[in-house]
Amino acid sequence: MNDCGISKLDLKRRNRMQILRVVREQGPISRVDISTALQITRAAVTIITNEMISQHILEEIGEEPVEPGAAVKKGRRKILLDINATYRFALGVYVDEKEISVGLTTLNLETMDKKVIIHGGNLTAEYAAGVIASTAKTMLQNSCLTSKNLIGIGIGVMPAVWQQLGGETTEDGVLQFPLFQRLLTDRCNTTIYLGSAVTQFAMAGVQHQARNHVISNRQLFLHWGDNHFYAIPMQGAEPLHDICSSRYYVENMIVVPDGREAEGYPRGSVRAELSLSAIQKDVSAVFSEAQTPALYQLTDGDLTQVTLASLLTASEEDVALIPVTEQIMAKFSLLLNNLRCAYFSDSICLHGFGFTQRNLEQVQTYLREYTEDTFADTVSLSPIQERYRFLCGCIYAVQEGFFRRGGLS
Structure with a gap:
């Protein structure tokens, strides 16, 4: 007889994945509410969660709090479950044309250690693998951990250095680094999750929303870098495609x-x-010191240093910039609206533009002028700040090595 269907291990992993997803998005949460959310029997949820508690993946954090003024319910209050953030740890790495950023975090992305290594552009797969391996070893020793405590190392590589690290794209549009992957695997003694940093930043935006219980089913991630726009549509926490096949579509x-x-x-x-x-x-x-003093100061008098972010900032003081800014922002607003329609997106996350929170408010003001009012409120900035770029790798490792596996080794 031919074997067919889903295996018991796959079914177990899928159920655990779903439970971890609900806990991440809605937690702390009770077993009863998990059962309701997933349409799984309470008995099944109890069996699975009890096993995950015994494995220290989940933990009971106490009874459900009583809301002030709410009617007192009879019986025992619900016991809430949450993910044990120190069940395993994640190492994350970000690599671009100037630096290698490495960080160690818990499963809920609390930073325990971080370091930036400036490489000056002389980057090779051999050099990068050596730096990452030695830095990872030191960070683990400093925190009294070993590679057995890791779910893996997530590494995000920016497009500007793909070629230097031997990146290649398969016929299916999958980005791979065969030599770099092999060197890292040999030296780090743990699982390596290696891919595009831009895609990982897109995943980071979704994970950040999930942790704050703001769930967007379809989000578009728009990145500016290397003088290119990169758009990555997200379905939940998963990218619908990588940037390898869509680099110039936006442009x-x-x-x-x-x-x-x-x-x-x-x-x-x-x-x-x-x-x-x-x-x-x-x-x-x-552009001149006389007509645009604020922009002139922001750019040290160098026109080639003008960006969309500096233009927005300076336009609040430089009257001469207002007509130019309005023309440019009308086009930028149309771009965002076109992307929303093209990808059927519920929200758009902006990354790499150098925007401050005030700049975002300016963008939203223009969006209200040139598009519908409600659209402006769905545009946000990426939560990953410059000093914490390594988090893109940490989030990738946590997603691939923990949530996607249902916490199973």
């Missing part, structure tokens, strides 16, 4: 019908209208 979008030209792109494209060179060309007509 081919039209934001000004029959607008300016850029070689290899349609007229009025994002590349022609919203690239750094296009923005700087628009600003050049008024």
Whole structure:
């Protein structure tokens, strides 16, 4: 007889995955509420969660609190469960053309140690693997941990250094680093989760929302870097595709019908209208210490240092920048709206633009002017700050090595 269907191990892993997902998104939560959320019997939930408690993956944190003024319920209050954040630990790494950022966190991403290594652009797979392995070893020793305490090492590589680290894309559009992966596996004695840092930042935005109980079923992650826009649609916590196959899709979008030209792109494209060179060309007509003192100071008088973030900041003081800023932001607002419609997104997360919270408020103001009011409130900034870029790798390791496995080794 042929074997078919799902194995008992796969079924067990899937049930545990679902329970961990609910606890992450809604926790602390009771067994009864887990049963209701997943439409699994209470008995099944009790069996699974008790096993996970005995394995120290979940923990009971006490009774459900009584809301002030609420009617007193008869019987025993619900016992709440939460993920044991120190069941395992994650090492995360971020690699770009200037630095390697390494950090050690708990499962709920509390930072225990971090370090930035400046490499000066002389990056090879051999060098990067050596730095990561030695730094990881030191961090574990400092925290009295070993590789057995890790769920793995998550590593995010920025597109600018893919080639230096031997990155290659398969026919299916999957990014791989064969040599780098092998070197890391040989030296680190733990599981290595290696991929695009941009995709990992997209996952980080979703995980951050989940921890704050703000659930978006379809989110679009828009990254600015290496003078390119990268768009990654997310279905829950999973990217619908990596940036390998969609790098130039955003830049081919039209934001000004029959607008300016850029070689290899349609007229009025994002590349022609919203690239750094296009923005700087628009600003050049008024850029001077006399007319735009705030922007001049922000950029040290260097037009090539003008960005969308610096333009928004300076426009609140430099009157001469207002017409230029309005024109550029009208196009940027149209881009965001086009992306929302193209990907059927519930929300958009912005990353790499250098925006402050005040800049986000300015973007939302323009969105209310050029699109519908409710759309503006669905646009947010990525939670990963510059000093904590390694968190992209930590989140990737936690997702792949813990949640996707249902906590199973």
